[in-house]
Amino acid sequence: MLPTGDNDNADGSTAPVPGRKRRRHRILIFLAVFALLAGSGLVAGGYYFDSVPTPADLKLPESTTVYYADGRTPMAKLGTENRTIVPYDQMNDSAKQAIVAAEDRTFWTNKGVDFTGVLRAAWSNITGGQRQGASTITQQYARVAADLRGVTYSRKLREAVIAWKLDDKYSKEEILGFYLNTVPFGRGAYGIEAAAQTYFDKTVRRDAPAAQQLTAAEAMVLCAMVKQPEADPNDPEGSPGYDPRRNAAARQNSIDRWNYIRDGMVKLGYLTSEQAANLAYPDTVKPIDPNAGQANLDRPTGLVVNHVLSELRQTQEFQGKPADYLRNGGFKIVTTIDKRVQDAAEAAADIRRDTAPEAVRGQPKNWQAALVAVEPGTGRVLGYYGGNAGSGADYAGWYYDENGQARGFGQHPPGSSFKVYDLAAAVQDGISVKQHFDSPETKEFPDSGRTTKSPAGPIRNAEHAPCQPDCALWEATVASLNVTYFELTEKLGKAKVIDMATRAGVDSMWATVKGNPQPQRVELRGQSPEEVAGRFSTEVGIGQYGITVQDHANGMATFAAGGKRAESHFVRSVTKGEEKVYEEQLTQSDLGLDEEAINQLDWTLSRVKAAKLDNGWDSAGKTGTWQAGQSTTQNVHTWMVGYTGALAAAVWLGTTDGKPLKTKDGSYEVYGSSGPGPIWRQFMEQATAALKLDPDKYRFGTPEFPNDTPSPSAPATPEPTSASPTPSVAPTPSASPTCEPGLCASPSPPGKPKPTPTESSSPSASVSVSPTRTKGPR
Template structure:
């Protein structure tokens, strides 16, 4: 069958179109009643030309020529399609992204209800007209010539042309361009294509664009014909939706008098909807879509979802909004999305399945959101400047199962950092880890075959000349934060439980700063913030891809007791590595990305052995499981470590407190501090906030609730007892410690001591927990960090 230059069948032939819009397989019939005769078509075109000429007389020939020469076609129109971010189950939405809430459904995949209802609503001659209501155009032209009132009807094709070309207003020039575009559209595209364009384009209210988004917004259903019948939009429901097209939203100047057609907006809007629904039903009968009996038995549906003030919002203001930031940042580093425009992902119509398990996320938000009644009693009802962050990682996979960087997803991220659309670092997630960093010292020790039963000289204070910590130095000697019953001669495991700084400074010096940093890097700490001379802000140092020897020049021996900031996310991943028996997997947020049936991206799970043998892992677990704050009440074997970092030179006020740890199935890190950098002060005026008393309860509640929600068997994740093959430790560590390769820190401290508890004073430099390129927190005041000052978990001797 021949075709004209506009893509239509050659003269005298036209495909017969049934009332449902499907092609009649019986073939084409010249001169049939289903299509206008050639004479009628020529007469209509003549009338259109006359109307156009009349309009040209009022708008100018030059404008008319411009419109004819620059007609956009649907192929030129890239409709923004919203991207949906899901939780790990792939079914529960986390957030909608994009400038418009739209999900495009190809015309053949739509059920007939939507197609029929929109034709009965907006253009009952759609299947037979030429794309233009020529009589309406002639009326508009006549009014233009005679100075009468502006008027003119629009077909579905004209309405689509108006949207496609972004034509606004009621001017004659707009009507002209609309008519020309519609005419050319009708010549180039099939009726089915045009109706598909229209149904995927027009607004339906509640922030929804296109029939599929509307079906979900109003009824929680779909127009896809391959969906289960119970989930598909019915004819009666489609009629309610199509009534919205006339006025999708209430008139902002008179919302009460002109509320539109959303039946849940007001009684008047409901009546408007019912009246128009009845009008559509009559049209359905006239067009043969419904019989008279079917129409009589059709009931107006009362199943429209309540009007949600947040309808159309992306949910990015929720805590999971921060997850979305990390998801987008992660995707921009992958080959399918690298170098794409900023809105490519948001408006690309993708389905992004994250690693976030909703059950774990709910437990994280319940425990770490201090404003909720679900937070542990120890941290509930405290001053408004208190802030917590929690990250949970699945051992062996690196999947981030829960992420709470703050209660406001559009605000500051206290758990990590990410890159925005411009490649700039954003977030507020680095904090000095204090004694919680000692887990990496301990892991290095057991890797080097230093038994946790080996004894170390552990006095209250000790000089370390190799690291510049002497009585005569500005920094002074190292002092313990607390006393322990084992002092002055403690096994490494006892010093771990008591968090003795002297022991761990000696251990770090013996091992070498490079090895400790190397262990932290291999375990999961990808970044650490170092102080630089002349720079008031700490600088983020990328650890990954560099050896410990290369990195050691940036850090002093104080790295072993947690002076340098790291993120909650990295710390959680380090714990996950230990929980997986020394097998590191990269922490990540994305499981898969698809678009329709096309698989765009899939996670690649890769493990790296960090070099801990089974005995080393068993000794690590055995030691950390003896930390009182890490013990769970639900039958799970658990391990962990607390940490504290002080404010300025104070010996009693803390700014950063930590609790990190793991079971065999779940690892998590919790930080508790303040949004303004001031010391943690309780509502009753006390400064007694430590890792065990602040983040400890948050960590324990989360771990117990999360493991219960995951319904895992704790017996499958038991720790193994270490063998202690060399169980004859010497009373002290080697007499001559290895000097560190690092230079003494520029942030020297001086010793201070209060009755019964000695601590190390703070360095003079003032780090701001913001990654390079991130905005300063507000307010910008940040106290100077101090040495680790975690109270002993073993009572001191009386």
Template sequence: MSPDGYQQGAGNGYQYGAGGGPRPASGEPGAGRRPVAPRRRRNRLLAALAVAALVAGIGLIGGIYYVDSVPAPTDLKLPESTTVYYSDGRTAMATLGAENRTIVPYDQMVDGPKQAIVAAEDRTFWTNRGIDFTGVLRAAWSNLTGGQRQGASTITQQYARVAADLKGVTYSRKLREAVIAWKLDDKYSKQEILGYYLNTVPFGRGAYGIEAAAQAYFGKTVRRDAPAAKQLTVAEAMVLCAMVKQPEANPDDPAGQPGYDPRRGPKARQNSIERWNYIRDGMVRLNYLTPDQAANLAYPDSVKPVDPNAGQSGLDKPTGQVVNHVLSELRQTDPFKNKPADYIANGGFKIVTTIDKRVQDAAEASADINRDSAPAEVRGQPKNWRAALVAVEPGTGRVLGYYGGNNGNSPDYAGWYYDEKGEARGYGQHPPGSSFKAYDLAAAVQQNISVKQHFDSPDTKEFPESGRTKGSPAGPIRNAEHAPCQPDCALWEATVASLNVTYFELTEKLGTAKVVDLATRAGIDSMWKDVPGNPHPQRVELRGHPGEETAKQFSTEVGIGQYGITVADHANGMATLAAHGKRSDEHFVRSVTKGDDKVYDEQLTQSDLGLDREAVNQLDWTLRQVKAAKLGNGWDSAGKTGTWQAGQSTTQNVHTWMVGYTGALAAAVWLGTDDGKPLKTRSGSYEVYGATGPAPIWRQFMEQATAALKLDPDKYRFEAPAFPDDTPATPSGPPPAPTTAAPAPTTERPSPTGSPTPTCEPSRCVSPTPSARPTPSRTRTVSPSPRRTPPPTRPAAGPTPG
């Protein structure tokens, strides 16, 4: 292994005795022990003098250094696969990487790989004493004099290097490698050494040993007792043996040094062909092939494509979606950016995620509507129903629970991510409907608009400035439900009744730019818009693109939730509101280590929405009045429901939502269909709304998760607002006092705006050319602290579309 972790074989430009003697006509060459010729005795003397001089000169290597036992292949500890853990760092979530090895005894192997590896790596293997004396002296001299480091080795030395876990290309490593090789050559026959080597050396794609390589690259075996059609051919063995020189791309220069796997690009294929020709010539010179046989040998084009999921476990579970986001997130960080696709999976890393297993279990039990543990309202419904749930910790942005689908290869209904090719994957975006009004409300209180301020709230109202008139295609704005306060409602009442007329007017009053900006800074990193001529909504990157120009891409309808967002972003937005307007970046990774080395650590940052204490209290208080947000376990909670209709229907819904938070946990739940058709119950009813579908999921999850976390609800109480403006009471009477009783579901209706609902196939819902996510601005590093009453003065307290 090189210091960078990729294997550099023995063929580094040096040919070890090319043409090193013909193979005897009968019997295995090199069988038994060989007399020591005078020339070999001189070589031993030279090597001993070199060793003695270097040891005496620098004093780095003691005699005990060379008496290590040399393990057989069965005793070797090979590099570990990458393991992904829950947040406790002990419970494994998934295993990545294709590391595998199947030992095949030497005498049970076909001859092709035995011959090809000798021709590729050590043409004097059958006649040398296990050490390239010239190479040792050259390496020592070059390193001592400051010259270029040398790395040539015999097959025996290469096995010694792997067996003793020697890394780097230094003269001290070369010396130890040489002495261990010398011991090997004294103790074992050449056949045993070559068998050890072939069963040990890495071939790339996580394959250690020739049998694993034969399976990984050709789907064949090296066993001579297998059917002939299943046996590795000589030409195929030559392709594999070419790989030993550099089985993986150099992670620091994958384009310039891609290795010898022909399926990793044109340059790697050319490397493989050239090396294959070199091996073929060596096999002729060693009498393994006749010139005619070599001339008739064709380079095989049957190498299997690279499978990034080969050998992985745990991706067939709902947490497989988490793994997708973990890998996507890490690929954007400096330690892993621009590395080969399987660098993380085959790197032997320990990845600790933010996912709390207790919260994840509650998420899966509640949002997997096919389980018996799901709420009765959604359990056993039609097969096209789908749910997604994301939970985020306020103040840190840590994703504690994520349910976007049943496994890592299924559509992700909660978000989107970048795959190993840098392409956006996932489904994730859904029009949020009235659940988006939480951000309108936050923008209002930020601008000192009291929640007790009154708005004209008739059932139907024209808005000429926004093009919503009786003569327009979409028509005027209409409320889906009548509220007791109408036609004159306080903002808090309009929020509880989810009056579209009021919120459309509020959005006009604030300006679309302010609403979009507030939502962006809260956690909505992306939003989808319809593009004429394109059947699929296109993602608009909001994070890092503030201002009027971005907002102009959206109409006033943004205030009533027309434009798609992701469940993950919505959950992070709720976490920001739960943290008193302190936004943290939503993320999935806490740390990455390799052995004892820390490779990556999360950076907890916060940015401030600019909500003062009274604004926060009014926001919390208003969202507490939403009946669907009431928890029955003593926790203070706040939330908002939402629906979006099918086309111009006012009775059929495609998307339903419930979002909300306590002081300790925020979550967003979406319930919809996988085919864009309206939600229809098993009894044939279309009466599915935010309060009747996703709200039961949200409440069950929040109650189970907070109980599992064993947190004290008294430490996370909301503070009552002061209402300093003392606005007169509304016509319908004073605001109701918050309760903790279990809610009676409301019947929030879809927004009858007349705007068509964008739908798309699950595999095509991501913009074809998504822009890379901007690096979030960092304000300061913080430590999370609990929400208390009164709200504490805390340091200013998240990335996926589909």
């Protein structure tokens, strides 16, 4: 057991220090002060007794750790220093005992200052002798706390005075805890917990499983390094330090000091002679990793971290704080990302992997996919793949960086996948999916400027459907007939379609601005639908204007939750120590779709062939494509979006340079059903399997089609491999991680907060969160 109390002896006995002895200590320190002042020529001795930094004043940088949703699996480590503070009473005894044996064997009985050493330094100063070292643990901590650099006599004196004052104010346990959480151990690790993780993948926390806790032998290796944490940069071979994995000389240094510490452990009563004899030097120190201590942002989840930090900077708790406050604040950030879902997302959407669907593997290097999965009813982003690295381009969304600048390439014209919002607006308006529309191959719409005489020409259908020229709305949806949906958008009005998309989850849309070659972001929320509609043409109903993969996924989650929209978000909670700093607020807003409307929506979208899953789940979805310029055969953007009752996802497949998708075989026949479709299906099947949910609890309801004459049943029509009906120049993003053209220069100034998870622009009432879909009609 570790002795307790600042008057404890090494053997555990307690002996009170008489007042005379305390006075003698003070006389010694004053003599040392006088000698050093005299030797250095200083006359203002009061300088050394002014207010000095104490542990209460010390703001130690501490690394912030970002975790997956389970709160246990680390995703990334942030901060300029690798430091994780563990309270003294939560540490096991291994490091406490080893550090005392290594650095200050009289720690539990001394008064925080090596008086003899101070006097020796003073005498050397006066006589011109060599500079003196040797410090107690308290002095070493004082040196770090006051940032006392260099080996000077005045520094030595200030260190002693601070240590003396620390010893008067704090218990020995507190001081040892300060020290163990502060000193460097090499490899960028500051503090014993960071060192345990860096060198052994262990922890000093006593509440961890025994097999994961730092052992006495391992702690002795770490405490040996405190003497010289890093190699001398001027003589790395001759003075390599004590890291046993650096070279043979350093290993021998480590072994020699490990033996010294072991002997001290015996002398102090921490080990018996027999225990010491049976203790073996551990050869399990991890190799030196030149990338250790970095934020691990060179992975797909690095983009998640960017969104996490952006989201938190918009909250009341973190808004207006310095740029590095979150990174160096020692926070534990638990994200919404479920590692099982994230693994499935990366396996399917990273088309460079062998795990991706065969249809997209081995394709040209400019191919790029993005995938976002959202939990219906809560808005939690469960999986996010926007690219391979946090320092690279984000093709799934956008976020604010530390300077308030918008970053990302996540907006893409959604094409026919946007028709889900037209359809939702229609069924809300009482239009049955069995209502018939005139659907010829081409059709003029003079009110929207689409005639044979207009530059863009009339609206045309890309493929012929068996129902043409007279198709029910559900048939036109499955066949993705543009003529029908353009007419539907005119019938409903642009404002109603955009309003449905906004309330479902699409927060931003990119508009064409005259004189600007790149589309500009328009925030849809906070403005009236009529005001927003003035920025867009009727082509909005067939997906001409860019939206993000994240927003589209959130829209699908809203439909999956029975028309209950929740804010998509990345953060579940933030804590520091035992204090909860931030926690997600789960709220919902109701789209106003009644049960019959939702049932008709689900029924129609479930008939899309590309949305069929082979795992027994009810599923619904929609594909989409957008052409390159005025081409009718080459596509730049392809989509697949959809949902089950438990999971919603959107997938985009395009190119990094804005060129048309072209297969390795030279074909331009890449469509929503053949590109992103296989990615979406593989992901949905693997993710739902990994979540181990019961599909019977998430069945879709059955529509009744009231006041409607049923149409003869017909097999689901294959989704057409069509492109956009109107010429449009797609934005050409750069592959570099710079600000997207048109994003930073948006109508919304940089740094303007995105809506927090508790805000809603919808006039609908807030309802309680119900993240799951029940069996049967809702």
